[in-house]
Structure formats: structure tokens, C-alpha cells
């Protein structure tokens with residue numbers, strides 16, 4: 001058997017908190033990928049699997065300790081030899097192309113697979129959330145697709161851009177100026193790379209911001225489309241800011257929430273004068289589309 005070239009270390013963590021991979025480890029590994037493990041029936045977050053690829057066999061216990069040092073509970077670590085060909089195949093298996101509405105999100109290995117009439121978004125698995133495999137990303141893409149059938153948006157804000165997938169979708173739909181923000185500096189770096197990779201860097205600016213708090217957000221507001229695929233609680237907290245940043249006839253696509261959390265999110269936005277105009281369900285996950293009450297009733301649904 002030929003000598004193996006690569007080693008994969010998989011670390012399992014318990015609990016909903018996404019493990020923070022130390023920057024030094026990120027530099028040392030050839031690649032780092034995070035996969036959320038959910039309860040299949042309820043979509044409750046159970047834990048995470050962190051896969052790190054190394055050229056030389058790593059000290060599994062030391063790496064697991066480093067990942068656990070940031071406060072997550074590490075369940076265990078396994079290490080295995082990976083032939084390069086197998087790694088390439090495994091990456092493909094992990095990241096099949098995903099279609100939602102007019103969009104196909106694919107990795108670099110599947111460029112040729114994107115259909116001619118689809119809007120292709122190229123994202124490779126990495127440290128930022130949003131390679132298209134999660135139901136909330138798909139629900140947002142489907143909602144954007146439906147909105148795009150009815151009107152053009154010119155000024156888009158993506159709060160919690162992760163890999164940049166929704167911003168790239170918006171920039172490929174309309175000749176819009178898109179501002180993408182994330183409070184995770186690693187996501188900002190990944191989103192900038194993906195924006196360049198997809199040829200939309202002249203339309204999309206990516207900044208490190210907590211919610212709406214950034215001078216560029218202030219300077220660019222209001223937005224006629226706001227996208228936010230974050231969790232239910234931050235969405236509820238950010239509802240007043242959303243109202244202030246949305247044009248009177250604007251639309252907001254919100255996700256990161258389960259069906260059972262939708263009533264609370266709708267109620268928080270109704271208190272701000274925002275009405276639900278559309279929703280997109282994907283298993284237990286949902287994306288909600290809002291507009292200001294007056295505009296929502298004037299233009300009926302969506």
C-alpha cells in the first residue's frame with residue numbers, strides 16, 4: 001500500500017456552542033471544517049464535529065485539549081490516515097451541490113454540475129457557516145428567489161453573512177449594492193474570499209459588525225432588503241433596529257429559527273409595525289419574510 005499523505009483528526013463536542021478553533025491550529029492544519037450535529041426529529045443542536053486535515057500525524061489529545069480550552073465539552077477525538085484521492089472524494093460527498101429556487105450552491109469540485117439556467121454560487125466547506133447544506137440557508141435562498149420574481153432590490157444588508165452565500169445570491173440576482181456583516185472575524189475573511197471567488201466583489205462589501213452597529217451600516221441605511229439568518233433570540237432583540245433600517249416598502253428575510261419559535265419572532269416584529277408576508281418551511285426550520293404593515297397590506301401578499 002502506498003504511504004498515506006494526509007491525516008484527518010475528528011473532534012466531537014457536546015452542546016450547542018460552536019467550538020472556537022484557535023487561530024494557531026487553523027494555520028497549522030491544511031483545512032478545518034465544522035459540522036453541526038442535530039437531533040434528526042427536533043433539529044435541536046446536539047454538538048459539533050470538527051474535522052482537521054494534517055500533512056503529518058497530529059497529537060490528537062493535544063489538539064482536542066486546544067479546541068476544548070475555549071469552554072466547549074470535548075467528547076472524543078479520532079485520527080485516521082486519508083489518501084489524497086479519498087479526501088477529495090470525501091469532500092465531494094460532504095458537500096453535494098444544493099439547489100434552492102434558482103440557486104445552486106456548489107463546491108469547486110462540482111463547477112461543471114451547475115445547470116446552465118441556474119444561478120451558481122461557489123462555496124467551499126470551511127470555518128464559516130453557509131455552504132448551502134443547512135435548511136435555513138436553503139429556506140432563505142428560496143425566499144430570495146420568490147422575491148426576485150416580483151421585484152428588484154437595490155440596497156441589501158446581510159446580517160450574519162457567514163460564508164457570504166446570501167449576499168452572493170443577492171448580488172447575482174440584482175445590480176444591487178450589498179453590505180454583508182458578521183460578528184465573527186473568521187466569517188468576514190471567508191465571506192470576502194467567497195465574494196471574490198464568485199466575481200461580485202465590486203457589488204458586495206463585507207464588514208465585521210455586531211448586528212447593525214457599524215459606521216458603514218449607518219452610512220448606507222436604509223436598505224430595501226435585509227437578510228438575517230441568525231437565531232430566534234437575536235432576531236427578536238434586533239427587531240427595533242430592523243424596523244429603523246428598512247425602507248417603508250422594504251422586505252426582510254429572517255431565519256435561523258424553528259417552526260415552534262416562529263410565533264415569538266412574528267410577535268416581536270409585529271410590535272415594531274412589521275407584518276409577516278411570506279414564509280418558507282424546510283423540515284422543522286423556517287424563513288419568515290416581513291414588510292412594514294402599511295406597505296404589506298397595500299401590496300397584499302409578499
Ligand SMILES: C[S@@+](CC[C@H](N)C(=O)[O-])C[C@H]1O[C@@H](n2cnc3c(N)ncnc32)[C@H](O)[C@@H]1O
Nearest residue numbers: 129130137160161162182183184187210211229
Ligand atoms: C446560521 S449562520 C448564517 C450564515 C449565512 N448567512 C447562511 O444563511 O448560510 C449565522 C451567522 O451569523 C453570525 N451572527 C450571529 N449573530 C450575529 C450578530 N448579532 N451580528 C452579526 N453576526 C452575527 C454568525 O457568526 C454566523 O456566521
